[in-house]
Amino acid sequence: MLLPPIPMLGKHLATLLDKVHDNRQVVVIKRRNEKNVALIAEDELSSLLESVYLLRSPENAKLLFRALDGAQTATEHEDSLEALQAELSGESQATP
Structure with a gap:
């Protein structure tokens, strides 16, 4: 401008x-x-700073991008709480 x-x-x-x-x-x-x-607008700056914070860790960035990709490509489905907890803890568990 x-x-x-x-x-x-x-x-x-x-x-x-x-x-x-x-x-x-x-x-x-x-x-x-x-x-x-x-x-820059305050809320825009806050959003950018939060994004930088969340993406600072390579492992966290990988998880976030994998979740985003899954959300954009997946059809709707439900997972049990136990299956989600196992996925977050790194264990493999079949979805009931």
């Missing part, structure tokens, strides 16, 4: 913040001779 010069940004800040939130846009503010800064 193209931004007005920094001195004019204050006049348009409320509108810009609404667009960042409502359109789920990340806006990068480029500053002369300074590091850039990004504006």
